[in-house]
Amino acid sequence: MKAFMLLISLLLLCLAYLLPIHFKPWAIFYGDVLTFASALALLTVFFKQPFKIPKAQYLGFLIVLIPMIQFAFGQVIDFGNALLCSSYILMFILMIVAGYNLSNTALNREKTFSVFSLAMLVTAVISSIMAIVQWLDLAPIQNL
DSSP states (O other), X not given: OHHHHHHHHHHHHHHHHHOOOOOSSOTTHXXXXXXXXXXXXXXXXXXXXXXXXXXXXXXXXXXXXXXHXXXXXXXXXXXHHHHHHHHHHHHHHHHXXXXXXXXXXXXXXXXXXXXXXXXXXXXXXXXXXXXXXXXXXXXXXXXX
């Protein structure tokens, strides 16, 4: 189950980078949704095992409250903006902690880095091929 969820997380992250949907007013909304889904899939790996939080990251959890405090004092007018900012910061802190837990030993660190680097390399090659196909106007669909 752990390997399956790691694979799902990696595939969702790669798909977020390759997604060609960029419409106004939310140009990167779909990519952000896939990235959040990837992060949530990655966090499910740690449900049944101990989740170690480094002491330096406790300060990060306090930083999550800053947008809410700004909303309470009227510096941020819309509650939705404060909530969205807090959720981005919280997910960032959780991904730092997840990365720490995935690379707790030298072997895990090497394996995680190798798999992630390979996935990003394959994604970059696919993205480059998509750009070249668009540039040469070889796509049967104009919005590839």
